[in-house]
């Protein structure tokens with residue numbers, strides 16, 4: 123696998139809700155190498171503040187040479203990106219990290235909470251290419267409220283997988299946590315779960331999968347300086363007593379390989 | 385145009401750090417460039433002046449719990465805790481690749497005791513493919529209540545002597561800026577036999593999350609690096625270069641060609657690029673190109689003519 127540093131032109135800028143945005147970048151070298159679950163490092167600032175690049179999962183990578191990132195405006199770096207214009211050039215490198223391992227022979231359940239929905243579109247595309255019937259596959263999309271979920275749902279419809287949405291406040295889809303569906307008969311026995319979202323949600327996902335005997339991969343976050351295994355700043359505790367580094371050992375891990383808080 | 389360019393005489397960027405010869409003055413700083421291989425897809429490693437690898441200790445170290453890094457204004461704090469694979473695995477797993485690079489590889493070493501520094505040095509001394517050692521003396525001396533070697537001149541001198549006495553490799557001692565008199569420290573290490581000095585290591589700092597009233601680093605305090613520290617680093621390099629007769633290597637916040645030139649003018653014979661590697665992996669190559677252009681534009685015979693040319697009225 124090789125990485126590339128590209129000057130990527132913003133070919134599409136979409137504001138999907140008040141705080142959520144999607145950028146489409148012309149980035150042919152990265153697009154050609156990318157796997158679902160991998161991420162890119164984007165330079166947001168022009169000067170020294172903010173200094174470090176920001177990591178973003180690949181929301182899409184297509185054969186026409188474009189990549190997409192889907193993000194929420196939460197701070198200085200993402201605020202700069204939220205004010206970017208079509209035609210502008212961003213300095214991007216990637217693809218980085220280990221993405222999702224595709225378990226071809228098992229029914230798939232893709233589970234995303236909030237911004238954790240980001241990597242699942244690219245993943246759904248890859249899983250849809252498997253040579254098996256998609257009727258027992260499931261996409262579970264959750265968020266606090268309608269604006270976190272609704273704008274993305276249409277994009278997931280193309281794969282012929284069943285989609286269930288849930289919001290904490292019931293403004294879109296079912297009311298409650300999306301993990302409740304995972305703990306129901308809706309998920310076929312022997313399903314393999316691919317999850318991304320807030321840590322507390324991933325912990326619940328891990329517990330349910332453990333109980334129900336589902337294989338489970340999760341995409342996790344950490345602070346990052348380099349994104350490529352050089353600074354050693356992105357460590358998280360691993361279940362074997364060592365530290366794993368999110369940028370090179372992850373961001374996707376088998377959920378059993380990590381230490382969960384409770 | 386391309387053809388004309390090809391006929392341009394290539395500027396002479398070679399510098400000497402004592403017996404260590406570099407094809408240009410741009411090296412990558414320890415802990416910011418992994419073991420070089422991490423960057424092979426993004427950087428033409430063969431164009432660098434030298435590579436300094438992540439600090440190595442006698443035994444593997446797990447390092448500190450997360451979070452280990454936090455961004456600050458024009459800089460970052462890190463408390464990695466010297467995580468590394470240990471000298472045995474370093475020799476077995478990392479050296480074969482590094483040996484294949486066309487550039488000098490400098491191994492950064494660290495220890496808890498003087499004996500530990502000496503033992504690592506012994507183990508590295510006969511290994512083919514190592515051009516020099518860089519001694520990180522910013523580590524706590526466990527036998528002396530955890531006071532950093534690099535903050536007490538006689539302890540810094542003792543480490544230097546111990547390393548020199550068991551190796552014929554050139555020894556570069558990396559100074560900590562967390563001292564009241566950097567010149568005294570430099571002179572002490574020079575007298576103890578150091579072949580060159582590199583400075584500065586990170587400045588100790590901290591950051592607090594006001595919402596939780598907790599430190600932003602699990603380790604509470606950490607080392608500040610990046611553009612924020614450049615003026616301090618430049619001042620220290622300038623003061624030290626005035627007083628010592630061994631070569632000085634400038635480090636601290638260098639993220640473009642002008643920064644690098646400032647250090648050379650202040651008296652550094654070479655420089656190291658640290659945090660900037662994270663932001664732009666190609667930065668060291670860009671700086672090499674930039675220095676080359678400058679040398680040509682100024683019609684200098686070589687980059688060496690620039691070293692220590694500060695004009696103070």
Ligand SMILES: Cc1cc2nc3c(=O)[nH]c(=O)nc-3n(C[C@H](O)[C@H](O)[C@H](O)COP(=O)(O)OP(=O)(O)OC[C@H]3O[C@@H](n4cnc5c(N)ncnc54)[C@H](O)[C@@H]3O)c2cc1C
Nearest residue numbers: 176177178179192193194196197198199200240343344373
């Ligand atoms: C592998 C990876 C993939 C990611 N993918 C996406 C993605 O697809 N879409 C997306 O919107 N975000 C994603 N993130 C998170 C994203 O990198 C952060 O939101 C971003 O760095 C914040 O930068 P900022 O300058 O806007 O915020 P800052 O000004 O740095 O911080 C603002 C607030 O955001 C919090 N914050 C900062 N960094 C993170 C982080 N890494 N995780 C959680 N909270 C953080 C801070 O604690 C602070 O409260 C990903 C992170 C990782 C490690």
Ligand SMILES: Cc1cc2nc3c(=O)[nH]c(=O)nc-3n(C[C@H](O)[C@H](O)[C@H](O)COP(=O)(O)O)c2cc1C
Nearest residue numbers: 413414415439462520584585609610636637658659
């Ligand atoms: C993440 C990180 C890890 C570092 N690890 C080491 C190390 O192992 N040994 C060492 O001597 N210096 C280490 N340093 C210090 C750098 O080599 C350099 O001296 C310092 O960062 C100042 O340069 P800069 O501002 O260009 O980064 C580290 C710095 C950073 C940011």
Ligand code: FES
Nearest residue numbers: 349351354356369
């Ligand atoms: S972010 Fe630097 S090692 Fe992972």
